[in-house]
Amino acid sequence: MYQFVTGPLAWLSFGIFLVGIIVRVVLYIKGLDWKLDRVTYTVNVSYGIKGAIRSIFFWLIPFGTRGWRTNPGFTILFFIFHTGLLFTPLFLAAHNILLKERWGISLWTIPDFAADLLTIFVIVSAVIIILRRIALPEVRILTTAYDLLVLLIATAPFITGFIAYHQAPGYQFWLITHILCGEIMLVSIPFTKLSHFILFFMSRAQIGMDFGIKRGGMKGKGFAW
Template sequence: MYDFVSGPLAWLSFIIFFVGIIYRIIWYVRGLDWQMDRVAYRPHRKYGIKGAARSIFYWLLPFGTRSWRYYPSFTIMVFVFHFGLLFSPLFLPAHNIMLEQAVGFGLPTISESAADVLTILVILAAVFIIMRRIALPEVRILTKPYDFLVLAIAVAPFITGFLAYHQVGNYRVMLTAHILCGEIMLVAIPFTKLSHFVLFFMSRAQLGMDYGIKRGGMKNAKGMTW
C-alpha cells in the first residue's frame, strides 16, 4: 500500500494538480470580456498592470487593506494559516529529501522544530476559523458542509504528518495516511475553493486592473474606449 501511495498515486496526483491548475488559469483568462467587465484591458495595459500589482501587494500584506484591518484577529489567523499551509510542506526536510530523490534537487529547508511550530499554528488557526464560522451568525448563514470539508482536506495532511513524525500510533499506517491526505489535497485543489491559492492572484489582478483603469487610475485620461 505504501509503495503504491508514495509511487504511482503520487505522480498521478501531481499530474492532476498541475493540469487542473493550468486549465483553471486558462479558463479564467479566456472568460475575461472587456465589454462585459467594462474594463479596457488592452488599450490601457500600463494602468492596468499598475493597478493589478497594487491590489495584489496590499492584499498580501497583513493589515494592508481596510478589510484586513476591520477584523484584526481573523486577519492574523488567516495569515498564520496560509503561511504555515504554504511554507511548511515546501521547506520540510523530509519532503525535500523525497524531492531530491525524485528529481535530483531540493529546496532550502527549515528545522524540524520550526516545522512542528508551523504545523501546530496551522491546526490552531483552522480550529479558530471553524469556531468563527459556527459562532458568528453573519458567517454561519453563509457556511455549508462543503466549507468544512474543504478545510478538513487542507488540514488533514498536517495532522497526520505531525502524528507520523512523532510516531503516534502505527508509524507506517500514519505515514501512508499522511501521504494519501496530501494527495487528496493536491487533487482537490483545482476542483474546489482551494484553487484560490492561484485564482486569488487572478481575481485580485482583475479587480486591480478594474480600479486602476476605470475607477481612479485614469479618471483624467481622454479617449477611453468603452
C-alpha cells in the same frame, strides 16, 4: 504501498494539480470579456498592470489594507493559517529528502521544530476558524458543509503528518494516510474552492485592473486598498 503512494500516485496527483491550475488560469483569462466586465483589459495596459499589482500586493501584506486593519484578529488568523499551509510542506526537511531521492532536486529546508510549530499553528487556526464559523452569526449564515469539507481537505495532511512525525503507534498507517491526504489536497485544488490557491491572484488582478483602468486608476493615486 509506500512505494505506490510516493511513486505513481504522487506523479498523478502532482500532474493533475499542475495541469489543473494551468487550465483554471487559461479558462479564467479566456472567460474575461471587456464588454461584459466593462474593463478594457487590452487597451490602457500599463494602468491595468499597475492596478493588478497594487491590488495583489497590498492584500498579501498583513494589515496592508483597510479590510485587514479593521479585522485584526481575523487577519492574524488568516496569515498564520496560510503561511503554515504553504511553507510547511514546501520547506519541510523530510519532504525535501524525499524530493532529492526521487527527483534529485530540493529546496531550502526549515528546522523540524519550526515545521512542527507551523503545523500546530495550522491545526489550531483551523480549529479557531471552525469555532468562528459557529460563533459569529454573520459567518454561520454563510457556512455550508462544503466549507467544512474544504477546510478538512486542507488540514488533514497536517493532522496526519503531525501524528506520523511524532511516531504515534501505527506509524506506517499514519504515514500512508498523510501522503494520501496530501495527494487528495493537491488533486482537490483545481476542482474545489481550494482553486483560490491560484484564482485569488486572478480575481485580485481582475478587480485591480477594473479599478486601475476604469474606476479611477487613471486619475487618482490608485485605489487606497
